[in-house]
Amino acid sequence: xxxxxxxxxxxxxxxxxxxxxxxxxxxxxxxxxxxxxxxxxxxxxxxxxxxxxxxxxxxxxxxxxxxxxxxxxxxxxxxxxxxxxxxxxxxxxxxxxxxxxxxxxxxxxxxxxxxxxxxxxxxxxxxxxxxxxxxxxxxxxxxxxxxxxxxxxxxxxxxxxxxxxxxxxxxxxxxxxxxxxxxxxxxxxxxxxxxxxxxxxxxxxxxxxxxxxxxxxxxxxxxxxxxxxxxxxxxxxxxxxxxxxxxxxxxxxxxxxxxxxxxxxxxxxxxxxxxxxxxxxxxxxxxxxxxxxxxxxxxxxxxxxxxxxxxxxxxxxxxxxxxxxxxxxxxxxxxxxxxxxxxxxxxxxxxxxxxxxxxxxxxxxxxxxxxxxxxxxxxxxxxxxxxxxxxxxxxxxxxxxxxxxxxxxxxxxxxxxxxxxxxxxxxxxxxxxxxxxxxxxxxxxxxxxxxxxxxxxxxxxxxxxxxxxxxxxxxxxxxxxxxxxxxxxxxxxxxxxxxxxxxxxxxxxxxxxxxxxxx
Amino acid sequence: xxxxxxxxxxxxxxxxxxxxxxxxxxxxxxxxxxxxxxxxxxxxxxxxxxxxxxxxxxxxxxxxxxxxxxxxxxxxxxxxxxxxxxxxxxxxxxxxxxxxxxxxxxxxxxxxxxxxxxxxxxxxxxxxxxxxxxxxxxxxxxxxxxxxxxxxxxxxxxxxxxxxxxxxxxxxxxxxxxxxxxxxxxxxxxxxxxxxxxxxxxxxxxxxxxxxxxxxxxxxxxxxxxxxxxxxxxxxxxxxxxxxxxxxxxxxxxxxxxxxxxxxxxxxxxxxxxxxxxxxxxxxxxxxxxxxxxxxxxxxxxxxxxxxxxxxxxxxxxx
Numbered sequence: 144x145x146x147x148x149x150x151x152x153x154x155x156x157x158x159x160x161x162x163x164x165x166x167x168x169x170x171x172x173x174x175x176x177x178x179x180x181x182x183x184x185x186x187x188x189x190x191x192x193x194x195x196x197x198x199x200x201x202x203x204x205x206x207x208x209x210x211x212x213x214x215x216x217x218x219x220x221x222x223x224x225x226x227x228x229x230x231x232x233x234x235x236x237x238x239x240x241x242x243x244x245x246x247x248x249x250x251x252x253x254x255x256x257x258x259x260x261x262x263x264x265x266x267x268x269x270x271x272x273x274x275x276x277x278x279x280x281x282x283x284x285x286x287x288x289x290x291x292x293x294x295x296x297x298x299x300x301x302x303x304x305x306x307x308x309x310x311x312x313x314x315x316x317x318x319x320x321x322x323x324x325x326x327x328x329x330x331x332x333x334x335x336x337x338x339x340x341x342x343x344x345x346x347x348x349x350x351x352x353x354x355x356x357x358x359x360x361x362x363x364x365x366x367x368x369x370x371x372x373x374x375x376x377x378x379x380x381x382x383x384x385x386x387x388x389x390x391x392x393x394x395x396x397x398x399x400x401x402x403x404x405x406x407x408x409x410x411x412x413x414x415x416x417x418x419x420x421x422x423x424x425x426x427x428x429x430x431x432x433x434x435x436x437x438x439x440x441x442x443x444x445x446x447x448x449x450x451x452x453x454x455x456x457x458x459x460x461x462x463x464x465x466x467x468x469x470x471x472x473x474x475x476x477x478x479x480x481x482x483x484x485x486x487x488x489x490x491x492x493x494x495x496x497x498x499x500x501x502x503x504x505x506x507x508x509x510x511x512x513x514x515x516x517x518x519x520x521x522x523x524x525x526x527x528x529x530x531x532x533x534x535x536x537x538x539x540x541x542x543x544x545x546x547x548x549x550x551x552x553x554x555x556x557x558x559x560x561x562x563x564x565x566x567x568x569x570x571x572x573x574x575x576x577x578x579x580x581x582x583x584x585x586x587x588x589x590x591x592x593x594x595x596x597x598x599x600x601x602x603x604x605x606x607x608x609x610x611x612x613x614x615x616x617x618x619x620x621x622x623x624x625x626x627x628x629x630x631x632x633x634x635x636x637x638x639x640x641x642x643x644x645x646x647x648x649x650x651x652x653x654x655x656x657x658x659x660x661x662x
Numbered sequence: 663x664x665x666x667x668x669x670x671x672x673x674x675x676x677x678x679x680x681x682x683x684x685x686x687x688x689x690x691x692x693x694x695x696x697x698x699x700x701x702x703x704x705x706x707x708x709x710x711x712x713x714x715x716x717x718x719x720x721x722x723x724x725x726x727x728x729x730x731x732x733x734x735x736x737x738x739x740x741x742x743x744x745x746x747x748x749x750x751x752x753x754x755x756x757x758x759x760x761x762x763x764x765x766x767x768x769x770x771x772x773x774x775x776x777x778x779x780x781x782x783x784x785x786x787x788x789x790x791x792x793x794x795x796x797x798x799x800x801x802x803x804x805x806x807x808x809x810x811x812x813x814x815x816x817x818x819x820x821x822x823x824x825x826x827x828x829x830x831x832x833x834x835x836x837x838x839x840x841x842x843x844x845x846x847x848x849x850x851x852x853x854x855x856x857x858x859x860x861x862x863x864x865x866x867x868x869x870x871x872x873x874x875x876x877x878x879x880x881x882x883x884x885x886x887x888x889x890x891x892x893x894x895x896x897x898x899x900x901x902x903x904x905x906x907x908x909x910x911x912x913x914x915x916x917x918x919x920x921x922x923x924x925x926x927x928x929x930x931x932x933x934x935x936x937x938x939x940x941x942x943x944x945x946x947x948x949x950x951x952x953x954x955x956x957x958x959x960x961x962x963x964x965x966x967x968x969x970x971x972x973x974x975x976x977x978x979x980x981x
Contacts, residue, residue: 189700189744189938197702271704310704326713328700330746345745345755346934347829347926381828383924387811392826395818551694551939554703571704580704587707 190328209314235297435560452500779862801856865897906962
C-alpha cells in the first residue's frame with residue numbers, strides 16, 4: 144500500500160523524531176576530557192612573544208611555555224628559576240647566575256648560557272622593564288652554564304625585574320630564535336616550560352601538552368617558584384570572546400575554567416553550587432588629565448577640585464559591581480604590593496566634598512567650556528566608571544561630554560592630545576613605581592614636571608630597597624600634591640572554575656600548571 | 663551559454679576593483695593602528711612608530727594600494743598583522759567551518775521547508791496551513807541571537823545534549839563535528855526555513871492552479887506524486903533563487919551565530935580583522951566574499967537554464 148501524507152502521519156513523524164533525538168543525545172553529555180584542563184579564555188593575544196608585546200594575556204599564556212631566570216614565591220620573594228643560584232658582587236653591580244643543569248628546550252636542545260644572553264639582550268632592547276631597569280647593562284656568557292650581568296650602577300630591583308611579572312616576562316628562548324628576531328613577534332614558540340605547544344589554530348584554540356622531558360625547579364610549588372610539573376597531561380585554551388558563551392560553557396561542564404567573566408554575572412555564578420568564583424590580575428583605574436593640551440586642568444586647583452569632589456565608591460561599584468572585586472586605593476601601587484606600603488595621604492582620601500570642589504573650580508576660573516572625557520566601551524569597567532564620573536563631574540558644575548570608542552579607536556584618540564581633556568585609564572600593575580605608565584612623560588597627555596623627572600631619575604638608580612622606599616615616599620607625596628591623575632581605585636577580574644578543578648593558584652594571573660583536577 | 667558565462671565572469675573584474683578601492687580606503691579612514699594592537703596598550707609611541715615602519719604602514723596610501731594590488735593579482739593577499747600567517751591561509755582555515763555550517767543550515771532549512779511549504783499549499787486554508795503561517799511569521803521575526811541563547815539554555819545547559827559553543831573538524835571527528843554544528847544550524851536555519859517555506863507554498867499554490875495539474879489529476883495521478891513530482895518541480899525557479907541567495911548570505915553573513923557559538927568562521931574572521939585593524943585580512947576577506955557572492959548569483963542564473971528549458975542564456979539577452 145502506498146504511503147499517504149496525512150496530518151496524523153506528520154504528527155507521528157514529529158513525535159518519533161523528537162524521541163530519536165533525545166535517545167541519541169541523552170548519553171552524550173560531556174564526558175570530561177580525561178587529564179585535560181579546558182579553559183575558556185576571553186581573547187586571543189596578538190602573539191606569545193612577551194619581549195615585544197605589552198598585552199597582559201600574552202603573558203598569562205606564554206608562561207606555560209616559557210620560563211624565566213628567577214621566580215617569585217607566594218610571598219613575592221625572589222626564588223631560583225632557570226638559574227639554580229646566583230651571587231652578587233660587593234658593589235652590587237655584577238650578578239653571576241649559575242644555570243640549572245639538565246634543562247632542555249621543547250626542541251630537545253639543552254639550555255645554555257648563550258640562549259639566556261641572547262634572550263635577555265632582546266628583552267632588554269624591546270620591553271618597557273628591560274629598557275627602564277637594565278639601561279646600559281651588559282650580559283655575557285661564561286662557559287655553558289654561567290651568565291654574568293654587569294650593571295652600570297647598582298639597581299635595587301635587578302633581580303625582581305628578571306622574575307615573572309604582570310606583563311612582558313623576561314622569558315628565555317633558544318639563542319638562534321632570539322638572535323634572528325626583530326621587533327616583530329617571534330612565531331617559533333620554543334621554551335623550557337611545563338607545557339609544550341602542539342597546535343595553535345587561529346581564533347580557535349591553543350593546544351599544549353605536558354613536556355615529557357621537563358626539568359622542574361626545586362622545592363614545593365609556591366607562586367611561580369618551586370615544582371611546576373603539571374598534574375594533568377593536556378591544556379586546551381579555547382578562545383571564547385563572547386562573555387555569555389564562556390559562562391554557559393562553564394555551567395554546562397564544557398569548560399573547567401572561564402576567564403574573565405562579566406561583572407554582572409557574578410551574583411548568578413555565586414549562587415551556583417557547581418562553580419567556584421575567584422579573582423585575578425588587578426588593574427588600576429585612574430581619571431587622567433591631559434597635560435599636552437592647554438586648558439583648565441593645567442591649573443592645580445582644578446585637578447584638586449576633581450580629586451576632592453569625586454565619590455569613588457559609587458564609581459567603583461559601577462565598574463566592578465561587587466566589593467569582592469574592587470578596592471579604594473589612592474596610592475600608586477596596588478594594596479597587594481606590600482613592599483610598596485605608604486601611609487602618605489591616608490587621612491583625607493575620598494572626602495567627596497562637592498562644595499569645596501566647586502569653590503576650587505571657581506577659583507581656577509572655569510568658564511563653562513565643554514570638556515571631553517574619553518573611554519573605551521570594550522571594557523565594561525572602563526565604560527561604566529566613565530558614566531558615573533561624567534555624572535559626578537556635571538554635579539560639580541563642569542560641562543562634560545563623554546566619548547566612548549572601541550579599543551583601537553580609543554588608543555588612537557588617546558594619542559591625539561587635542562582630542563580630549565579627561566580620560567579613563569586602566570593601567571596594569573608594575574613591579575616598580577618607576578614603570579607606571581601614567582607617570583611616564585612620553586605617555587599621551589602624561590605629566591611634564593621637573594620634580595617628577597628628578598625623583599624618577601634617582602629612583603631608577605636606587606641601589607637598595609631602603610633608598611627605593613624613601614624615594615617611593617617622595618613620589619607618593621609628589622603624586623598627592625601635584626595630582627597628575629585622580630586615583631579611583633583598583634579592580635580585579637573575576638574568573639570561575641568548575642568543581643572538577645580542586646585548586647588553582649594565582650600570581651598576577653592564573654597559573655594553569657598549578658591546577659589540581661578531581662579525576 | 664559559455665560566452666554568457668565568460669561575459670558575466672569578466673564583469674566581475676571592475677566590481678572587484680571598485681570593492682578593493684573602497685575597502686582599502688575604509689581601512690585607511692578608520693581610526694586605529696595595527697602596530698599598537700600588536701605591541702599592546704602600554705607600548706610607547708616611539709616603539710609603535712618603529713614597528714609601523716617595519717610593517718610598511720608609514721608608506722603613502724596609494725603606494726601601499728598598488729603594491730597590494732600587484733601581489734593580489736598574483737594570488738598573494740599579503741600576511742596578517744595579527745595572526746602572523748598568509749591571508750589566504752587564514753581565509754582557508756576559516757572558510758571550512760563557515761561552509762560546513764552553511765551546508766548544514768541549508769539542508770536543515772530544506773528538510774523543514776519543502777515538505778511543510780508543499781503540504782501547506784496542498785491543505786490551503788486548513789488549521790495546518792495556518793499553523794505553518796504562524797511558524798513562518800515567528801521564524802522570520804524572532805531575533806536569531808535570542809533563539810541562539812534559548813537553544814543553548816535548553817539543549818546545552820539544562821539537557822546537556824549538545825555543546826554550548828566551539829568547533830571540531832567534522833572530517834577528523836564526524837560525530838563531535840556534527841554535534842558542535844547542530845545548535846548554530848538550528849538557530850540560523852529557522853529563519854531560512856521560514857523564508858523558504860513561504861516561497862515553496864506560494865510557488866506550489868501557483869502551479870496547483872495550472873491546467874496541466876488538473877489534467878494530470880484527471881488521468882489518475884496520485885495526490886502525493888502530483889504534489890511532489892509535478893507541482894514541486896515546476897515551482898522550482900523561485901525556490902532555487904531563494905536557496906541561492908540564502909546560501910550566499912550564509913557564507914558571508916553568519917557573524918552573530920559564529921560569535922555566539924564561537925565558530926572560527928569567515929564572519930568572525932572579518933569582525934576580528936576590523937577590531938584588530940588587521941587590514942590585509944579585512945581586504946582579503948571582503949574580496950573573497952565578493953567573489954563568492956557574485957559567483958553564487960551567477961550559478962543560480964545558470965541553474966535556471968538547466969531546470970527550466972524555456973530559459974535560454976545567451977550573451978545578449980537573458981530570457
